[in-house]
Amino acid sequence: MAGVTSTWTEPANTPVALLLLGRGTDPASERGVDCPGELPAPSDPDLVARAEAAKAALGDRVFVLGHHYQRDEVIRFADVTGDSFKLAQQAAARPEAEFIVFCGVHFMAESADILTKPSQRVILPDLAAGCSMADMAVLGQVETAWEHFEDLGIAGDIVPVTYMNSSADIKGFVGRNNGVVCTSSNAKRALTWSFEQGSKVFFLPDQHLGRNTAVLEMGFDLDDCVLYDPHKPQGGLTAEQLRNARMILWRGHCSVHGRFTLDSVREVRERVPGVNVLVHPECRHDVVRAADHVGSTEYIIKALEAAEPGSAWAVGTELNLVRRLALAHPDKQIMFLDRTVCYCSTMNRIDLPHLVWALEELVAGRVPNVITVDEKTAHEARIALDQMLALP
Numbered sequence: 001m002a003g004v005t006s007t008w009t010e011p012a013n014t015p016v017a018l019l020l021l022g023r024g025t026d027p028a029s030e031r032g033v034d035c036p037g038e039l040p041a042p043s044d045p046d047l048v049a050r051a052e053a054a055k056a057a058l059g060d061r062v063f064v065l066g067h068h069y070q071r072d073e074v075i076r077f078a079d080v081t082g083d084s085f086k087l088a089q090q091a092a093a094r095p096e097a098e099f100i101v102f103c104g105v106h107f108m109a110e111s112a113d114i115l116t117k118p119s120q121r122v123i124l125p126d127l128a129a130g131c132s133m134a135d136m137a138v139l140g141q142v143e144t145a146w147e148h149f150e151d152l153g154i155a156g157d158i159v160p161v162t163y164m165n166s167s168a169d170i171k172g173f174v175g176r177n178n179g180v181v182c183t184s185s186n187a188k189r190a191l192t193w194s195f196e197q198g199s200k201v202f203f204l205p206d207q208h209l210g211r212n213t214a215v216l217e218m219g220f221d222l223d224d225c226v227l228y229d230p231h232k233p234q235g236g237l238t239a240e241q242l243r244n245a246r247m248i249l250w251r252g253h254c255s256v257h258g259r260f261t262l263d264s265v266r267e268v269r270e271r272v273p274g275v276n277v278l279v280h281p282e283c284r285h286d287v288v289r290a291a292d293h294v295g296s297t298e299y300i301i302k303a304l305e306a307a308e309p310g311s312a313w314a315v316g317t318e319l320n321l322v323r324r325l326a327l328a329h330p331d332k333q334i335m336f337l338d339r340t341v342c343y344c345s346t347m348n349r350i351d352l353p354h355l356v357w358a359l360e361e362l363v364a365g366r367v368p369n370v371i372t373v374d375e376k377t378a379h380e381a382r383i384a385l386d387q388m389l390a391l392p
């Protein structure tokens with residue numbers, strides 16, 4: 001992809017309203033939610049021993065899932081690590097576990113609840129661990145957009161596709177409108193299937209994954225894509241633009257991957273001659289075009305495992321994962337693509353004190369922070385998830 005030139009201009013990031021910790025709440029999401037219990041002090045020297053003891057006391061009754069972007073102090077207690085879909089599948093494969101402690105973010109815990117048995121309970125150690133990308137697509141906004149498409153007479157041509165990184169009710173919306181969920185690994189297959197069902201795709205909530213897949217993997221033109229801004233009347237688009245578009249991209253993005261810029265790529269190429277630039281498809285389009293390789297988290301992990309000893313890699317994804325990969329492969333030069341720190345702040349809400357608290361509550365017979373998706377939403381979301389599993 002490196003060296004491709006374009007006159008297209010990258011849209012500015014969607015502003016994200018930041019909430020300072022402990023200062024107010026956002027009723028439209030779970031940002032700013034207080035922990036309902038008594039958290040252990042972060043400085044408690046016994047935290048590791050307490051987590052080990054609580055986990056041992058619970059035995060097979062608990063199954064701890066750790067997303068790749070989690071902190072080391074939490075990952076060490078994970079029974080399995082992976083991306084969001086792999087973790088939800090792993091939870092579903094452990095019906096004997098009464099409690100699934102999900103060290104990830106809210107939409108992931110929802111997916112696990114949808115895919116596990118009703119008797120299993122999914123616990124998110126900190127309810128404030130949301131996802132800014134998922135929060136950028138709220139059901140009411142999406143339904144308003146769909147009504148607009150119906151008024152224009154184009155809804156029947158459109159297949160809705162949502163990235164795994166979306167709330168359960170957005171997955172439910174997609175399921176009841178005959179669409180499909182996708183991950184960053186199967187986005188091309190999901191889009192290929194969708195364009196066999198209709199002539200347009202409404203892609204939620206990550207504009208970058210949608211654009212990068214359509215343009216770089218499927219040969220669409222950038223002009224085939226339009227950006228639907230939920231904060232503008234009619235999405236900020238004319239009827240003609242919507243009628244002509246093949247990909248209607250929701251204006252959402254990942255606030256972590258959205259931070260990498262073309263300058264990050266140029267700077268590392270100057271600093272480290274011969275470096276391979278490897279980025280996640282949630283990165284901006286110009287960054288992905290300038291990179292040497294693009295792929296999902298699992299792709300990044302495998303690419304670095306297979307890399308030649310002595311080779312240099314600048315990786316554009318969440319910093320906790322990049323640090324662990326650098327430690328796991330000391331024979332390769334693995335570095336973070338950007339000069340500035342870039343953790344996922346909501347993912348990082350799950351720290352060792354919250355994990356200890358959740359496990360000790362379970363030992364005491366109390367079940368904290370259960371994430372439950374109502375049956376109707378779960379049923380409709382499962383339709384879209386099953387469609388993903390059935391992709392050719």
Ligand code: SF4
Pocket residue numbers: 069105130131132133134165254255256257318344345346347
């Ligand atoms: S890394 Fe991005 S998409 Fe993933 S949880 Fe954080 S904000 Fe959401």
